[in-house]
Amino acid sequence: MFKSENLKNLSLITLGAMIYAIAINYFLIPTKLGEGGVTGLTTIAYYTLNVPPYLTNLFLNGLLLLIGYKFLNRQTIIRSIWAIVWLSIFLRIPVFYTYQISETIIPTLAGGFLTGVAMGLILNAGGSIAGSTILGRIFNKYFGMKIGSATLFFDLVVAIPSVFIIGFQNMLLTVLELYISAHLTNVFLARFGSKKSINIISDQTDLIAEKLSTELHQGVTLIKATGYYSKTARPIIYLICTSKQLAEIIPLIREIDAQALIVVDNIRSVRAEELDRLL
Known part of the structure; x- marks a missing residue:
């Protein structure tokens, strides 16, 4: 390699x-x-x-x-x-x-x-x-x-x-x-290391996370969060993907919960050993 x-x-x-x-x-x-x-x-x-x-x-x-x-x-x-x-x-x-x-x-x-x-x-x-x-x-x-x-x-x-x-x-x-x-x-x-970060807030957190993991083999992280006004605990799904993967992820989320809030940001990321290439 x-x-x-x-x-x-x-x-x-x-x-x-x-x-x-x-x-x-x-x-x-x-x-x-x-x-x-x-x-x-x-x-x-x-x-x-x-x-x-x-x-x-x-x-x-x-x-x-x-x-x-x-x-x-x-x-x-x-x-x-x-x-x-x-x-x-x-x-x-x-x-x-x-x-x-x-x-x-x-x-x-x-x-x-x-x-x-x-x-x-x-x-x-x-x-x-x-x-x-x-x-x-x-x-x-x-x-x-x-x-x-x-x-x-x-x-x-x-x-x-x-x-x-x-x-x-x-x-x-x-x-x-x-x-x-x-x-x-x-x-x-x-453009080196350029990817997308996605934050997803939904009432169907567990189902979306499961589908992303099992169907798209996408690594996901659940972040503990609580709504200030409602005081309701609702985890945020966080994941990093490529633009190509994003085209598959968005339709999957929409199919499960059309009201889900999705925030997509452009990021640059590499493994720690390659960090100097981002600077």
Whole structure:
């Protein structure tokens, strides 16, 4: 089970690295857009000195991993190394198709979307592409900042001064691309562990709990509760389920007690050993 899960995460990181490289090679560099963090420095080095992006990526991210080693766990560092190596490999692959487009907003949106999805895949699998994401993880761990938001802050430190290399318009488009990427990263990570919590108040508590347990094999918890006005003791049924399970639970409750009060909330939950992935 452990090996299977580890292989799955490494595969997701590799996929994320490939998508990130596609965003850089096919959307950002062809339209001379910048980026944030180390990736931004790789594009600047390419525009000014014609240094291949994969070389800058390996060198600078290697240095940042040394910093991250003191603050992040061993597994994150190993998976980050995996991501950096594969990102450099994909960046080195020649571009098969070049295009000419006058509307630079299109590669901006495409680049932001692809990098956001890529970062979501990599971070959700427990890795990073070093750079500002290492700093983002450190700020997330010690200050509770969302990883996407913390990464955006450090990305802007590089992106805004790039105005002297790529021009004012492209700098603004780069900031837009970074915002889209950070927002999608936050949304992607927020979906990890997302489930529904349900509170049910009914006169048919025992029957509903029994049906949920025996027919849907749903774990339920009964919470002692007393109505303040009626002074009537009436347990609350509490359970956690997925959206798919919710579609089966609601009709079952309605069939037993159409007057039952049902409160549904969106939550994020994992086992204690995975708690750091929620932060």
